[in-house]
Amino acid sequence: MTNPSLQHLFFIIIGPSGSGKTKVAEAVLPKDYKVISHTTRLKRLGEQGGIDYYFETQEQFQNLIQSNALAEYDTYNGQKYGVGIDELLRKTSKHCAYDVLTFQGFEAIEKLFKPMVVPIFLDVSKENVMTRLQERGDLPEIIKERSALYDQEIKNKEKIIHYPQHFIIDANQPFDCVVKSLAHIVEECIKKHD
Template identity: 80%
Template sequence: MTRPSLHHLFFIIIGPSGSGKTKVAEAVFPKEYKVISHTTRPKRTGEQEGTDYYFETQQHFQQLIESKALAEYDTYNEQKYGVGIDELLRKTTEHYAYDVLTFQGFQAIEALFKPMVIPIFLDVSKENVIARLQERGELPEIIKERSALYDQEIQNKEKIIRYSPHFIIDANQPFEHVVNTLKQIIDISIK
């Protein structure tokens, strides 16, 4: 059985928690270009099924795993998250697509769909991560937890360098500069 392939590029935004991944991605990519992930976490106020996530029961998520319907999946804060293969194929049929994922998520998808998967790492200092989390009004225990994760997450920058192509953006720069840099990367990559 031949594995299906992506028709257009899939950009994966990676970086430490608090690096601005989601905010930057939403400022650059059209909303309809986002690959919608599956999750078992409860729906938050204002979130919509099929727009923010596909909200799944633990049982249905397990069925997705067992049927090999997910390109990647992981557990974060005791909730499961995963990218469906069908969603990924559908979103890249007519144009490029994107998602904000972990390095492990990138590795799993890249193994299935290389060379059509491009990692973009947002490199940011620990001090800036803590400052941004404080600006967002995060609770002290959340800031402490994310700060502890930083050392582990920043190591992914060295791992991404092994993949070609890859891009690393200095996310310590002002937001508009980071957004413009990402736009330039997309333009270069799709030409």
């Protein structure tokens, strides 16, 4: 069975933890353009089902996997996360959409929906990531964990350059410059595809 194709572009923002992926994406793209992921993690204070995530039990998530309802899924900190195919099709039916995902998540979705998937990597130095985490007030053990994770995540930059339609943004720049860079990429890509 072949998957239906996306009607509009799907931008996937990738980068090391602490690169500012989520904040930059939210500053450029409207909130209702975000593809809502499914997760088994507990709802945090202020979060709402269907707005922040689709909160699932382990059993519900397993059913999504078994019914091939997910375009991609992964486990992070012992909790499952995944992007639903129906959600992706719905969000891209009238306009572009976006999500902040891992490189592995991008690979899985790209296999299903190329050429409508655009990876954008936020490249940031380890020093800047550590500084940002300290300024944010993260605990020393979290900073240490993110430091180890950085070395793995930055390697994805070398993998992403093998995809014909990829972009790399220097996220060491001031926030407003990174936002302008992303906005320009999104605008140019949409122009080419409309």
